[in-house]
Amino acid sequence: MNGEPIGLITSAASDQLVAGRAMTKVDTPFGSADIVTGRIAGRAVAIVLRYGADMTLPSHKINFRANIWALKSLGVTRVISQNAIGSVNPVIRPGDIVISDDFLDRTKTRPLSLFDDEACWVRVDMTEPFCPQMRPVLATAAAKHSPRVIDRGVFACTEGPRFETPAEIRALQRDGGDIVGTPLVPEVVLAREAELCFASIAPVINFGAGMAPAVTHFGAGSMAEFYYTGGLHDRVEKAIADAVAAMPAERTCKCGQALSGGFHGKRPAWLTACSLDRKPGGGA
Ligand SMILES: [Zn+2]
Numbered sequence: 001m002n003g004e005p006i007g008l009i010t011s012a013a014s015d016q017l018v019a020g021r022a023m024t025k026v027d028t029p030f031g032s033a034d035i036v037t038g039r040i041a042g043r044a045v046a047i048v049l050r051y052g053a054d055m056t057l058p059s060h061k062i063n064f065r066a067n068i069w070a071l072k073s074l075g076v077t078r079v080i081s082q083n084a085i086g087s088v089n090p091v092i093r094p095g096d097i098v099i100s101d102d103f104l105d106r107t108k109t110r111p112l113s114l115f116d117d118e119a120c121w122v123r124v125d126m127t128e129p130f131c132p133q134m135r136p137v138l139a140t141a142a143a144k145h146s147p148r149v150i151d152r153g154v155f156a157c158t159e160g161p162r163f164e165t166p167a168e169i170r171a172l173q174r175d176g177g178d179i180v181g182t183p184l185v186p187e188v189v190l191a192r193e194a195e196l197c198f199a200s201i202a203p204v205i206n207f208g209a210g211m212a213p214a215v216t217h218f219g220a221g222s223m224a225e226f227y228y229t230g231g232l233h234d235r236v237e238k239a240i241a242d243a244v245a246a247m248p249a250e251r252t253c254k255c256g257q258a259l260s261g262g263f264h265g266k267r268p269a270w271l272t273a274c275s276l277d278r279k280p281g282g283g284a
Contacts, residue, residue, distance in 0.1 A: 005037070005044040006244050007071040007079035007196070009187060011055065012228075013047050017237040026070035029270050031063050033070035041245035046074045050183055058161040059182035065111055068190040077256065078134060078197040078247060080240060081188070084227050085181035086163075086215070088156065088172045088208045095232060096148040097239070098179050098202040099139045100155040103129055104172070105185045107159045112186060114193045120265030124192045124258045133253040134199035134243075141242035142201060145235040153178035155200065157185040163217075166210025180208055197255040201243070203227065203236050 015021065018038040026033045036047040048067045051057045071079060085098070092098060115122045139151040156177035158164055164172070164180060172180060179202055191198035205223040209215050216222040227233050 003044065004075045004077055005046040006040070006247060007046050007048070007076035008040070008082070008240065008244075009048040009050050009067065009071075009079060010082035010240075011049070011051055011084060012233070013049065014233075014237060016234075017241060018045065018047065026066075026073060028066045028069040028073065030065040030069060033063065033066040035070050035074065037074075041241045043244050043247075045244065046071055046076050050187075060107075060109060060160055062183060064186050064190055065114055068187065068194050068196070069114070072194045072196060076196065077251060078131070079187075079191055079199075080134070080138065080243060081184065081198060081200040082236060082240065083155070083181050083184055083200050083202040084205045084223070085155070085179045085202045086206045086208045086223075087178070087204045087211070088169050088180050089153075089178040090211065092150060092153070092178055092204055093148070094204050094206055094226060095146075096150055096204045097142045097146045097236065098150045098153045098155075098204060099130075099135050099142065100179070100200050100202060101128075101130055101135065101152040103155040103157060103184060103188060104175060104177055105157055106172070107157055107185050109159065110186050112189070114190055115268065118266070118268040120263065120268065122193055122259065122263055124189075124262045126189075126192070129188055129192070130199045131197035131253050131255050133248070133251065133255075134197050137246050137248075138199050138201050138239070138243050141246060142236075142239040144242055145238045150178075153202075155184055155202065156180045158182055163215045164209050169208035169210050172208070179204065192255065192258050195256050195258045197251060197253060201236060201239060203232050205232065
């Protein structure tokens with residue numbers, strides 16, 4: 001178990017974070033995925049740069065299924081997701097780091113399942129959407145590098161690529177959302193279907209619309225400038241490195257049995273043939 005790579009899905013991974021960086025293309029039933037391999041804190045990692053190497057791929061155009069499949073096929077069992085996000089909760093401020101424990105899906109057009117085209121019904125449990133074993137590891141690592149870490153919170157995932165309106169932010173507040181971002185769903189859902197552990201480390205880089213004079217992604221005074229030149233990205237990478245180093249060898253959670261009790265029908269040929277079926281879930 002010690003040799004399996006830890007997965008990381010992120011917007012950018014610096015050379016300070018990743019040693020021995022190499023690119024590999026993984027063919028999947030959903031198309032190919034570009035994966036960066038290397039080592040973080042001495043451990044093997046497989047990294048998805050979700051917006052592409054040049055950060056030009058918006059959230060709604062990401063090939064989520066290929067990315068998750070590729071990580072699984074490389075032997076990944078745990079995925080750390082880095083999500084630079086906005087706050088919709090006034091007590092959560094830019095500069096904070098949130099380790100979410102729940103999410104709201106406000107996406108509209110994205111693939112919902114790895115099993116969409118198959119004669120089966122997969123209905124995984126989402127009582128604990130984020131891995132309960134990974135979350136405290138991430139929170140402890142983040143606390144070493146950040147003055148304010150919020151170790152729970154509801155991540156509202158919106159479709160994008162535009163930002164939310166003030167009315168939408170108010171609606172998310174009423175619905176219990178704490179932070180808002182665009183790529184979490186369906187990554188977290190597909191990871192559960194693939195029986196992967198998945199947890200998010202979310203640096204806050206702005207307030208939502210209506211909570212600040214404007215929301216600007218690129219350029220002077222933008223959230224990207226705040227994140228990448230203000231030191232927050234460096235602190236998040238250090239937290240990720242510490243979390244990778246501290247990740248226990250054995251999984252004590254239920255993420256690896258997510259299909260047990262959640263699968264009904266004919267097992268797809270690809271599920272039987274590929275590494276996704278190394279630990280079959282319960283049958284019909
Ligand atoms: Zn888990």
